[in-house]
Amino acid sequence: MTIENLQNGSDIRGIAIATDEFEITLTEEIAEQVGRGIVNWLVAEKxxxxxLVAQKLTIAVGQDSRLSGEMLKAALIKGIRSQGANAVDTGLSTTPAMFKTTQFPDFNCDAGVMITASHLPYYFNGIKIFSREGGAEHEDIAYILSHTEPNEAAELGHFSGREVLTLYAQDLVAKIRQGTGLVIDKPLASFKIIVDAGNGAAGFFAEKVLVELGANTTGSQFLEPDGHFPNHIPNPDNAEAMASIRQAVLDNHADLGVIFDTDVDRSAIVDKFGNTLNRNNLIAILAKIVLESEPNATIVTNSPTSTHLKHFINRLGGKQVRYLCGYRNVINKAIELNAEGIDTPLAIETSGHAAFRENDFLDDGAYVIAKILMLLPQLKTENREISDLIAEMAQPVETNEIRFKINLSDYRFYGENVIATFADFIAKIADFKTDLDNEEGIRVNFTGNYGQGWFLLRMSLHEPLLVLQVENDVSGKNELVIAKLLEFFAEFSNLTLPNF
Structure with missing residues (x-):
């Protein structure tokens, strides 16, 4: 294992706590090297x-609630200071707030670094990096990990500590007040809104945002940071987590439930009736909000979104661009389209990563919730609920996701070959038709005896897996679709076929 092996797309990730199954790969020594690499990157690439020579280069470093966060943060700060740069320890923080340390005049940092591994188990940790221009790209991480040499001539940089979440929350509160269009300090005074922080870093949102806006947050759960994550996985894309916040909303007769992932770059909601609004439904709500203020705009999503979502966006007068999975991919596609003169105000993945152009294309789960909170007073005067915004979007009757493990070291080449061969298989089935509006893997629409729906076969972004997603509008038909597809997959000896 080398330091370069820890690159995970546009961030760094590894095992930070040893278990019976895993050895440590993200050590204090490596974190210190990364600190040096970040300074070298800022000097050479930015x-x-x-x-740096004037001793003004400053980098903010924060962490979520993970058990290894403080240890890795101390080592990373040591590496930063050893290169002559100044370090600001922001303590418990969120990923969006760390970017804002480069934007808020009170911080004015040259870079922000967040120590987090999102929703992964407690023994993982990772490092996300921002410059003033935004999140580090794949090539930036590669540079950082390959340029960790020490600056022997540097004097030790300064160190200071300053909490960032209060300022970040105040910024959100001001934006929500303005967004409601009401000239009052407590526009949410008539609402009961509960927060599920999953024992991550989102606990601040209840007290520092919702209470400040007048909301009653009684019933909020798992607000205390706890890196063991004892209650549920902090992941708004997880069925157990969504079931937990749903039950809390119903038990407490709340108007709205809000759930975040560990580092608050993803979120989802539950309405007063217990409707879980994540994945395609969350995309639809945000698309509706965007298209009301920017008619005919384009929304970029990742590839495995529902056909019903595309139809919904089209009926609103918008356009959906299905692009590659990976939050940096959809964000960069939106930035590219805007540069081409195509009005593209939103990039969002089904996982909950959502980035608005008006918010620096930062994937910010708290800002997503802010956009929804801005609507609540108006919806109440109209006697409507959040879910009413997408009442006209059809919902699939059956959904399945199947993951085929590839048992080879060169798994990507093998997986792409399987996908290429899959195209030939599909072409022989009369009720299957390839959907050309797709840029990742193979997407197929089906009819007839197989029901009415679609499936997508693609490579996992970071794991040795082929992922098959199937949606059907006819009950009992997904079983037929999957049985037919398993005839194809059974021919590949290096795939592990799950039980179904």
Missing amino acids: GLGAE
Whole structure:
């Protein structure tokens, strides 16, 4: 294992706590090297050599509630300071707030670094990096990990500590007040809204945002940071987590439930009736909000979104671009389209990563909730609920996701070959028709004896897996679709076929 092996797309990720199954790969020594690499990257790639020489180059570092966070943060700060740069320890933080340390005048940092591994088990940890321009790209991480050499001539950089979540929350509160269109301090005074922080870093949202806006947050759960994550996985894309917040909303007769992942770059909601609004439904709500203010705009999503979502966006006058999975991929596609003159205000994945152009294309779960909170007073005067915004979007009757493990070291080449062969198999089935509006894997629409729906076969972004997603509008028909497809997959000896 080398330091370069810890690259995970546009961030760094590894095992930070040893278990019976896993050895540590993300050590304090590596974190210190990453700290040096970040400074070297800022100097070489961002042109901040003069700031370093003048002892003004400053980097903020924060962490979520993970057990290994403090240890890795201390080592990373040591590496930063050893290169002559200044470090600001922001303590318990969120990923969006760490980017904002480069934007808030009170911080004015040259970079922000977040120590997190999102929703992964407690023994993982990772590092996300922001410059003033936004999140680090794949090539930036590669540079950082391959340029960790020490600056022997540097004087030790300064160290300071300053909490960022209060300022971040105040910024959200001001935006929500303005967004409601009401000239009052407590626009949410008539609402009961509960928060599920999953024992991650989102606990601040109840007290510092909702209470400030007048909401009653009684019934909020798992607000205390706990890196063991004892209650449920902090992941709004997880069925158990969504069931937990749903039950809390119903038990407490709340108007709205809000759930975040560990580092608050993803979120979802539950309405007063217990409708879980994540994945395609969350995309639809945000698309509705965007298209009301920007008619005919384009929304970029990742590839495994529902056909019903596309029809919904089209009926609203918008356009959906299905693009590659990976939050940086959808964000960068939206930025590219805007540069081409195509009005694209939103990039969002089914996992809950959502980035608005008006918010620097930052994938910010708290800002997603802020956009929804802005609507609540108006909806109440109209006697409507959040879920009414997407009442006209059809919902699939059956959904399945099947993951085929590839048992080879060169799994990507093998997986792409399976997908290429899959195209030939599909072409022979009369009720299957390839959907050309797709840029990842193979997407197929089906009819006839198989019901009415679609499936998508694609490579997992980071794991040795082929992922098959199937949606059907006819009850009992997914079983037929999957049985037919398993005839194909059974021919590949290096795939592990799950029981179904």
